[in-house]
Amino acid sequence: MLYIKCPHCGLRSQNEFSYGGDATVKRPELNKEVSDQNWDNFVYLRKSPRGKHLELWQHISGCRQWIKVERDTLTHEIFKTLKANEEL
Amino acid sequence: MSENYRLEKGGLINRNKKIKFKFNGKKYFGYEGDTLASALLANGVHLVGRSFKYHRPRGFFGAGVDEPYAIVQMNRNNEVDPNVRATEQELFEGLEAKSVNCWPNVNFDIGAINNFLNKFFPAGFYYKTFMWPKSFWYKIYEPIIRKAAGFGAASIKHDKERYEHKYEYCDLLIAGTGPSGLASAYAAAQNGARVILAEDKSRIGGSLLVNEVTIGNQSGQEWAEKIISELKSMPNVIIKNRSQVFGYYDHNMLVMSERVSDHLPKTDKYTPKQRLWYIRAKEVIISSGSIERPLVFGNNDTPGVMLSSAAKEYLKVYGVLVGKKPIIFTNNDSGYETAIEFKKNGIDPLILDSRKNPDSEIIKEAKDLEISIKFSYVVVAANGYKKVNSANIAKISDDKKIISNIESIKCDCICVSGFWTPTIHLASQSGNKTKFNEEIDAFVPSKSKQKETTLGSANGVFTLEETLKTSFEKGSELSKQITNKENKVSIPTVVEKKSSKHDKFWCVPLPEGKNYKRFLDFQNDVSVSDIQLALREGYRSIEHVKRYTTLGMATDQGKTSNLNGLQLVSEVENKVVPQVGHTTFRPPYTPVAIGAIVGREVGKHSKPTRKSPMHYWHEKNNAVFVDAGVWLRPRYYKQGNENLFEASKREAKNVRQNVGVCDVTTLGKIDIKGPDAAEFLNRVYTNAWLKLPVGKARYGVMLREDGIVMDDGTTTRISENHYHMTTTTAQAANVLSHLEYYLQLVWPELNVNVVSSTEQWAGAAIAGPKSRDVLQRLFPDLDVSKEGLPFMGYMEGNLFGVNAKIFRISFSGELAYEVNVESDNGNFMWEKIMEIGKEFNIQPYGTEALSTLRIEMGHVAGSELDGRTIPYDNSLEGLVSKKKDFIGKRSLSKKAFIEPDRQKVVGVVPLDKKTSIPEGSYIVKDAKAKLPNPKLGHVSASCWSVEYDNPFSLAIIKDGKNMIGQKLFAMSPLKNKTIPVEIVSSHYVDPKGERVRS
Numbered sequence A: 001m002l003y004i005k006c007p008h009c010g011l012r013s014q015n016e017f018s019y020g021g022d023a024t025v026k027r028p029e030l031n032k033e034v035s036d037q038n039w040d041n042f043v044y045l046r047k048s049p050r051g052k053h054l055e056l057w058q059h060i061s062g063c064r065q066w067i068k069v070e071r072d073t074l075t076h077e078i079f080k081t082l083k084a085n086e087e088l
Numbered sequence B: 001m002s003e004n005y006r007l008e009k010g011g012l013i014n015r016n017k018k019i020k021f022k023f024n025g026k027k028y029f030g031y032e033g034d035t036l037a038s039a040l041l042a043n044g045v046h047l048v049g050r051s052f053k054y055h056r057p058r059g060f061f062g063a064g065v066d067e068p069y070a071i072v073q074m075n076r077n078n079e080v081d082p083n084v085r086a087t088e089q090e091l092f093e094g095l096e097a098k099s100v101n102c103w104p105n106v107n108f109d110i111g112a113i114n115n116f117l118n119k120f121f122p123a124g125f126y127y128k129t130f131m132w133p134k135s136f137w138y139k140i141y142e143p144i145i146r147k148a149a150g151f152g153a154a155s156i157k158h159d160k161e162r163y164e165h166k167y168e169y170c171d172l173l174i175a176g177t178g179p180s181g182l183a184s185a186y187a188a189a190q191n192g193a194r195v196i197l198a199e200d201k202s203r204i205g206g207s208l209l210v211n212e213v214t215i216g217n218q219s220g221q222e223w224a225e226k227i228i229s230e231l232k233s234m235p236n237v238i239i240k241n242r243s244q245v246f247g248y249y250d251h252n253m254l255v256m257s258e259r260v261s262d263h264l265p266k267t268d269k270y271t272p273k274q275r276l277w278y279i280r281a282k283e284v285i286i287s288s289g290s291i292e293r294p295l296v297f298g299n300n301d302t303p304g305v306m307l308s309s310a311a312k313e314y315l316k317v318y319g320v321l322v323g324k325k326p327i328i329f330t331n332n333d334s335g336y337e338t339a340i341e342f343k344k345n346g347i348d349p350l351i352l353d354s355r356k357n358p359d360s361e362i363i364k365e366a367k368d369l370e371i372s373i374k375f376s377y378v379v380v381a382a383n384g385y386k387k388v389n390s391a392n393i394a395k396i397s398d399d400k401k402i403i404s405n406i407e408s409i410k411c412d413c414i415c416v417s418g419f420w421t422p423t424i425h426l427a428s429q430s431g432n433k434t435k436f437n438e439e440i441d442a443f444v445p446s447k448s449k450q451k452e453t454t455l456g457s458a459n460g461v462f463t464l465e466e467t468l469k470t471s472f473e474k475g476s477e478l479s480k481q482i483t484n485k486e487n488k489v490s491i492p493t494v495v496e497k498k499s500s501k502h503d504k505f506w507c508v509p510l511p512e513g514k515n516y517k518r519f520l521d522f523q524n525d526v527s528v529s530d531i532q533l534a535l536r537e538g539y540r541s542i543e544h545v546k547r548y549t550t551l552g553m554a555t556d557q558g559k560t561s562n563l564n565g566l567q568l569v570s571e572v573e574n575k576v577v578p579q580v581g582h583t584t585f586r587p588p589y590t591p592v593a594i595g596a597i598v599g600r601e602v603g604k605h606s607k608p609t610r611k612s613p614m615h616y617w618h619e620k621n622n623a624v625f626v627d628a629g630v631w632l633r634p635r636y637y638k639q640g641n642e643n644l645f646e647a648s649k650r651e652a653k654n655v656r657q658n659v660g661v662c663d664v665t666t667l668g669k670i671d672i673k674g675p676d677a678a679e680f681l682n683r684v685y686t687n688a689w690l691k692l693p694v695g696k697a698r699y700g701v702m703l704r705e706d707g708i709v710m711d712d713g714t715t716t717r718i719s720e721n722h723y724h725m726t727t728t729t730a731q732a733a734n735v736l737s738h739l740e741y742y743l744q745l746v747w748p749e750l751n752v753n754v755v756s757s758t759e760q761w762a763g764a765a766i767a768g769p770k771s772r773d774v775l776q777r778l779f780p781d782l783d784v785s786k787e788g789l790p791f792m793g794y795m796e797g798n799l800f801g802v803n804a805k806i807f808r809i810s811f812s813g814e815l816a817y818e819v820n821v822e823s824d825n826g827n828f829m830w831e832k833i834m835e836i837g838k839e840f841n842i843q844p845y846g847t848e849a850l851s852t853l854r855i856e857m858g859h860v861a862g863s864e865l866d867g868r869t870i871p872y873d874n875s876l877e878g879l880v881s882k883k884k885d886f887i888g889k890r891s892l893s894k895k896a897f898i899e900p901d902r903q904k905v906v907g908v909v910p911l912d913k914k915t916s917i918p919e920g921s922y923i924v925k926d927a928k929a930k931l932p933n934p935k936l937g938h939v940s941a942s943c944w945s946v947e948y949d950n951p952f953s954l955a956i957i958k959d960g961k962n963m964i965g966q967k968l969f970a971m972s973p974l975k976n977k978t979i980p981v982e983i984v985s986s987h988y989v990d991p992k993g994e995r996v997r998s
């Protein structure tokens, strides 16, 4: 079980969090033309890297904040955790 | 029956307390402090089971976790427990156990015929044999193999025992209480660190209980006792015996299984049988010791052949002789310690040492005691079937290739010592890339991966002096980093006998013309020839060899077999062992009961049962409840002998004719506040929200980004910047996370706050043509007329002194209102509604009637919004704005979603107006078409229409819009039904929606 440092609450066990996928995906802006290809990329296509991955988690049983976690998908090492509005 | 193999004195057992037990139906006795294994050995019982593949007789091989043979089925307090190692099971009064893996019994085992047919059971026999004729596999081969295989039979009864989980945090977790564990724990505790010290056996002390050493001026055992009693008095130390740290997981979390009650006749009240500890440690010390390696020779699996260290443990801890005419076969000095122990107790052992001319203190001591020793000698084969009765021994050449002078010697046990294998499982699980240590012919941990430090013989250090020194130092150093305190402890002087170097020899060659089976893996019956065959057949990777031959795959996970297997592969392949590498050490280190893993996740899985404030009223009024997510909701209120069908029909009918009341507390509620709340809702829902006036509610549909409907519900504008959103019961939590996602990550510029208020409000839906009359009586001061409170209107009122929110919304399709009051007042509200509604013939209705009402009205719900449908499919396209953008809108223009024959919800009526259509049925054009019959769609929900008194269903079918009026078939292969049906509008009752607006 991972040990994730919530930037708001501190170190907590994984079972307090829920996973939210790739944190680098940007939703296309509202009311702007989006090509089929770009929309499909946003909705469906995700990279599945072996190694460092910046991903979203929500501290669902804690402060309910969505946070960013930089994690190695192979070793589970967590390098850094960030608030939703912070960039690496 | 008397104990013929118990010494008159000695051992750590309590001789004042005799304990009666039964094995395979026969009565025996032992003493308090015995294991089942030691008690059986004291009674001279060596035959305890049959091997996995050949069903050869099996005795005891070890004295602890490494035991590959003595697996028994326990019967304790009327519960059965399979796969229990007799070497770990402590004796208790009335214990009953029996052998496994033998049928019909251990003395006459029909499976043993496999032994004589062993040509049919080579490596990979599962893959090779029984392949032809194919039909024989299911009918003949498999059932027989199944009957003959496996360790014990699991109970099919519900396990009444209680298992617990516990989460714990500490500075240092120390696994193992031998010298390294005790020393490091002591040093760390002195520095104020929070320490958990775990021992898998019942006795703490590890090798100190069996080795003849002196620490300071005390024996090893006395020293251990002193340290333990000091540690026990310290508040920062937790000592757990009968506790196996079996897995090292990510981020320094380890899991330990504590056998809390297995040593007792039955589990005490308020105590679990077993407890699983999830321990997050800042530092971990692995002091798990080492396990003796077997030597490999002919028929080395015969009962009576066992590890020399086990024989010593039975002597020193239990006062039990494993034999009275022992042969000690060794390649190192450890065997001498066992021999000396025998000699001291009046037994004359014979030592066979594969080494030519070893010399050390301990060998000298053995010589001084006049123990017979033969150097350059080996055991070629054990003789005897159910018990060893003699050994063929021989001289071995210096290069270990040629044996000569074979002679047979009588004996009743053969104690083997092939040197020691460090227990590196935890280190390896942590991610430590282990390295091969040529000095000791075994793998040891190398650079730490997580926060783990391996000490003592687990680290390949076999002298007590060095072990104690490094352990005191490490315990002090690691704890100091955490506590910033240092209380120096002095390291005691040690007296131990120096050993000479072990012999790399481990496998006795076959004599000419002999074809003895020489076993590597004792539990899975993997022999030297099996590995050789696998290699001849081209298996190279050690992982493949393992799976093909099942080497190291049994419940003992190869604790005694892995290294010898690697030695063999490296010899045949002409590689060095580190090139071959070892297989992955996967948790658990020892088998863990499924019950312990499950813990309290039984029944409702520890989830709280949520009950509405009106729950007890429902209970008192004969409600039959149904699980709705974590909630309990009344399904129907039983009157007299009514069944579900009759009651729900009555309740639904009463709503259509008079008035009914339904507990809707479980609906998800989200409070939304902020100046940008309207804009936010406008982005979340598919319809327009910017112009909703204060005091009005609106029905809304929200999508996922892929265009699929996520949830629906009504949201009410309470005041300028304050909205009250409702969600379905099931989706409440997901919708909240969804809203938080967009507010925190996608549109952080929006000034909006959301919070769940589900539990703050109790809700009652009052529905039916007479609902306005009831409402007016509840709120005499309010104008609740058609004009005063129109459809989708909202007002606040005072319900006999209680603040209430009144929404004119309807799920039943009738004139209806939902009244919300603060949860604490829920029951008050409910009773008032019932009291006042009496003269209008009000009746409570449950979820079943609620379903009926919504289905015949064609209101979609969870069974249509099933995560696969878009608004169009649910006839909700009118709620999809063409002007504004919203979550998921772009997806709705995808090709598949705008096909002209896109699926759509329709109504389905059986032609005979009698036969109910099972939910999940397929809708097909031709009931007799060839299979697979192309399906048009499926029936999503079914009810008995109270309006028309016939069955009615909703279905989502291809080109639904053009199917109205068609005669089709509903087919349910599960219920074996084919029902001719007509497709009608999904709005079966009141298609124009006049009632809700009345």
Ligand SMILES: [Zn+2]
Pocket: A006, A007, A008, A009, A010, A059, A062, A063, A064, A065
């Ligand atoms: Zn948090």
